[in-house]
Amino acid sequence: MILSSILSDGMVLQRNEKVGIWGKAAAGQAIQIRFNEKKYDAFADSAGDWRIDLDETEPGGPFEMVISAGSEASVIRNILVGDVWVLGGQSNMELPVRRTLDLLADEVKDVQLPWIRQFSMPISYNFHAPQSELPGGGWIAATSEDVLNFSAAGFFFAKEIYEKHQVPIGLILTAVGGTPIEAWISEGSLRRIGGYEDVLEQCKDDQYVIAAKAADEERGNTWYVRLNNADLGLKEGWYSESWNTADWQDFELPGSWTGGELEHVRGSVWFRKEIDLPKSMTEGNACLKLGTVIDADDTYVNGVCIGNTGYRYPPRRYSIPAGLLKPGKNTIAVRVISTHNTGAFVKDMPYRLLACGQELDLIGVWKYRVGAITEAMQQQTFFHYKPSGVYNGMISPLRDYRIKGALWYQGESNTDHPAGYSKLFEVLVADWRGQWGVGDFPFIYTQLANLGEEGDPQTNWAELREEQRKGLQIPGTAMAVTIDIGEYNDLHPQDKKTVGQRLALGALRLAYGENDLIFSGPMFKEMELTGDGVRLRFDHTGSGLVAKGGGVLKGFAVCGPEDVFVPAQAVISGDTVLVMHDLIKQPVHVRYAWANNPAQANLYNREGLPASPFSTGHLK
Structure with missing residues (x-):
């Protein structure tokens, strides 16, 4: 008898629904399930497939389930019954709690929430057909060390729901860093949209995929072999505890x-x-915080390698074993590897040594020397980014597992081409709802956070946010606005607590019947020309509009018939905002928070939720 890996110890089953249990056995074999003092019987069909639907069950647990096929029996232990949520998207949904500890360590210290569980889908893609079998995975509980492996956004969402409703929460994490939205949409839907036919056919060629992956691996290995063989620092031991750097240059x-x-x-x-x-x-364990490094690094303390990271995004947080540091002189050596980007120690990150309750600032002058110069590494082919691949491999196998709803955090990988994202999102929601076949379950998603230097003229992230805002036209959706909790220098902002809380507000409204809850910040509704100004009306004003922090309302721009936007004056008037500019007597359109990093935008409702960026007119 074979069971899906999600049907395993620690699983959370959806409450108050007829939950399916399925598997494979010998053709025609009798199957029996004993669960919650009830027995269920069925027979495997001619292909060996079987399915049994359990009666609706009230939340609670832990329960035990015994599944028998002839003389063979499987026991699934520590089962909870509650609400199950799918976590989809890319790296900001995938980002684990352990990557947020600079900000949220106290929030997860000594966590003991065993009724919050997570199942993590292994990365899997298929370009031939939707799959039915999971490639592995297991359930963990939000206790002690395991909570560090939870999706951070998912954990804080679940914590919010659990503390309010006291029902077990199961999270199914099916997110993959770097994936564009097309990877999570069915092939049939993409063919109907059009424009994906060539890549869909190319990826069906198994020999092409195998050859491309082999070439990527060989090319990467060869690049590193050449680098390491040429690296004078490795040959001479520049990582050593003592090395004369008199002829090295200074770097701030x-x-x-x-x-x-x-x-x-x-x-x-x-x-x-x-x-x-x-x-x-020097009398205990220590931690070296080395900010974020582009692209990769090997880091040494007193000649001992204490850690390395192979790509640019993870924060460098390296443990230093007890006994390695000593009173007096110590040496830190960092080998920075630039594969294809211009190197950097990213600014406004923590660079310090923490030990025994004390810390030492490492910002300032370091010595540097080039170890080796090579050609740039050619980018590899990430097949899990290709259209429909992870939909077939990581969404389709979940279709028989009953859920409450879905959370979605994605979009960063579509910012190079924002136009049309809203259509793709609409198709994705329809695909997912159609697959589970349980109606229009709640679909709650995150709008992209702020990123980049303030004043950057690029607006592709603003355009993508506008596409995301359009997704609210889909029934049963809610959007968490996060333009105020990003980090200008980090694609993966650490404040996933606020993200989780704002996603939970949407769930409490859509899935838990809290109809009077203010679950969203102001959303642009309509505009009215008033003389030489524009009056804007909003939904979700709550108990009133405010300029956060008091003072002048910021972040608005207006254009006339020439379609050139300029910063505008804006004032709150009741539940509306009046926007004007002395030199624009015939205003046509207004934009708000229209920047990759709209740091000045400060329109909120009194409940503390930020207004979504918007444009009242077409996008160029």
Whole structure:
């Protein structure tokens, strides 16, 4: 007898629904399930497939389930019955709690919430057909160390729901970093949209996929072999505890290679710094916080490698074993590898050594020397980014597992081409709802956070946010606005607590019947021309509109017939906003928070929820 890996110890079953249990056995074999003091019987069909629908069950647990096929029996233990939510999207949904500890360590310290569970789908894609079998995975509970492996946004969402309704919460994490929305949509839907036919056919060629992956692996291995063989720092041991850096050059850390002699270096650059430590900082474990490094790094303390990271996004947080640090002189050496980007120690990140309740700032002058210069590494082919692949491999196998609703955090990988995202999102929601076949379940999603330098003229993220806002036209959806909780220098902002709480507001309204709850910030509804100004009306004003922090309302721009937007004056008037500009006597359209990082935007409702960015007119 074979069971899906999601039907395993610690699982959460959807309450108050006829939940299906399924598997494979010998053709015609009798199957019996004993669960919650009831017995259920069925027979496997000619292909060995069987399914039994359990009676509706009230929330609670833990329960035990015994599944018998002839003389063979499987026991599933520690089952809870509650609400099951799918977590879909890319890296900001996938981001684990352990990556948020700089900000949220106290929030997850000593967590003991065993009625919150998570099942993590292994990355899997298929380009031939929707799959029915899961490739693995298991359930964990939000206790002790395991909570660090939860989706951070998912955990704080579940915590909010659980604390309010006291029902078990099951999370199914099916998110993959870097994936565009097309990867999560069915092939049939993409063919109806059009424009994906060539890549869909190409990926059906197994030999092409195998050859491309093999070529990627060989090319990457060859690149690193060449780099390592050429790296003078590895040959001579520049990571050693002592090394004469008199002929090395100075580098102000943090900083970018841009604008200096290192700007076009692809290869390795070594950085060293000597620090003096008091005895009180050397008597236990320590942690080196090394900000974020572009692209990769190997980091040494006193000649010992304490950690390495192979790509640009994870924060470098390296543990230093007890006994490695010593009173007096210590050395930190960092080998930075630039594969294809211009290197950098990203600014406004923590660069410090923490030990025994004390810390040492590492910002300032370091010494550097180029280890090796190579050609840029050619980008590999990420097949899990290709259209329909993860839909077939990671969504389709879940179709028999009954759920309450879905959360979605994605869009970063579509910002290069924002136009049309709203149509793709509409198709995705229809695909997912159609697959589960349980009606228009709640679909709650996150609008992209702020990112980039304030004043950056690029607006592709603003355009994608507008496409996301249009998704609210789909019945049964809610959107969490996050333009106020991002980090300008990090694609993966750590404040996933606020994200989870705002997603939970949408769920409480749509799935838990809290109809009087203010679950959203102001959403643009309509505009009215008034003389030489524009009056804007909003939904979700709550108990009133406010300029957060008081003072002047910011973030609005207006255009006339020439379609050139300029910053505008804006004032709150009751539940409306009046927008005007002295030199524009015939206003045509208004935009709000129209920037990749709309840092100045400050329109909120009194409940503390930010207004969504919007444009009243067409996008160029």
